Amino acid sequence: MLNNVPPRYHSPRRRANATKERPFFSGLHSAGPSSIHAPIRNGLFEMVRTQLGQQKRVGEVRVRVARFMAFLLVCVLAPRAADPDDGRAQTLQGSPPFQETFQQYPAGVFPSGWQVRGNAATAQTVYHIAEKEGNRFLHAYAKNQDVQIGIEYVCKPQDYPILRWRWRATKLPPGANERAKKTNDSAAAVYVIFDSSLVPRAIKYVWSSTLAVGTRFDSPVYWRAKVIVLQRGPAEPGEWRQESVNFYQDYKDLFGFEPGEVRGIAVLSDSDTMTSVSEAAYDDFMLLPGKTPSRLNPAAAAVTLSLM
Numbered sequence: 472m473l474n475n476v477p478p479r480y481h482s483p484r485r486r487a488n489a490t491k492e493r494p495f496f497s498g499l500h501s502a503g504p505s506s507i508h509a510p511i512r513n514g515l516f517e518m519v520r521t522q523l524g525q526q527k528r529v530g531e532v533r534v535r536v537a538r539f540m541a542f543l544l545v546c547v548l549a550p551r552a553a554d555p556d557d558g559r560a561q562t563l564q565g566s567p568p569f570q571e572t573f574q575q576y577p578a579g580v581f582p583s584g585w586q587v588r589g590n591a592a593t594a595q596t597v598y599h600i601a602e603k604e605g606n607r608f609l610h611a612y613a614k615n616q617d618v619q620i621g622i623e624y625v626c627k628p629q630d631y632p633i634l635r636w637r638w639r640a641t642k643l644p645p646g647a648n649e650r651a652k653k654t655n656d657s658a659a660a661v662y663v664i665f666d667s668s669l670v671p672r673a674i675k676y677v678w679s680s681t682l683a684v685g686t687r688f689d690s691p692v693y694w695r696a697k698v699i700v701l702q703r704g705p706a707e708p709g710e711w712r713q714e715s716v717n718f719y720q721d722y723k724d725l726f727g728f729e730p731g732e733v734r735g736i737a738v739l740s741d742s743d744t745m746t747s748v749s750e751a752a753y754d755d756f757m758l759l760p761g762k763t764p765s766r767l768n769p770a771a772a773a774v775t776l777s778l779m
């Protein structure tokens with residue numbers, strides 16, 4: 472997949488900025504076993520490249536499309552052997568439609584169902600499964616590093632408009648401020664990715680070092696991403712904070728129109744622009760139906776908290 476990254480990302484400085492709000496599946500590299508979705512995605516990219524870039528003859532394109540559709544049908548219809556190590560399969564086929572508890576992974580490993588946008592070796596050093604009192608979760612420790620990981624899940628945001636998870640940030644890059652390129656680090660960030668695998672839109676929910684809770688703004692580094700601050704300052708030792716965001720409503724409020732499909736979620740703990748350290752943990756992601764009010768509406772948020 473590295474060869475598919477547009478040339479502009481080969482500049483380390485520009486690439487570092489670009490990856491912050493553009494975590495998306497056009498540049499993901501598998502850090503674990505291949506999955507049913509990787510060949511589908513690669514097939515789609517191959518179709519696009521073939522049709523748009525290489526000017527193949529129409530007949531060849533039709534043959535490729537027919538072969539790809541046949542392959543897709545085989546992927547969808549063929550029974551899949553159970554694989555206890557394939558956390559991705561468990562995650563994507565579970566019920567409710569999407570949940571990630573990390574319980575299926577042994578402690579100490581990179582979660583194989585998640586994919587990397589950026590350097591896979593770096594991701595292996597930043598993210599690993601940790602365990603405490605029987606609960607396994609995703610631990611992130613980034614020392615002057617910036618690499619995102621994500622998991623694909625396609626659904627209609629109208630059906631499952633809410634993402635719930637819990638997290639904690641224990642080391643915040645001092646002085647980081649997500650509004651500006653030169654200070655754009657977050658101890659923890661969760662993205663909901665929409666519309667397109669190639670040029671997606673995204674909402675980035677951050678745990679900020681300095682910005683006030685409720686602050687929202689356009690990403691300083693990616694024109695199709697919006698940022699919302701959910702937390703500020705370090706968590707207490709051992710403290711988890713639970714979030715429940717109505718990303719469907721947030722999308723409409725921030726972009727001003729209806730979203731297309733959800734493409735997946737991603738996380739990022741980064742510290743490269745501040746030459747510092749970020750440390751955080753993530754757990755229990757779940758997509759839910761319902762009507763949790765947007766965090767952008769303080770009155771509605773108060774109602775939400777009173778119900779939890």
Ligand SMILES: [Ca+2]
Nearest residue numbers: 572607608754
């Ligand atoms: Ca867990």
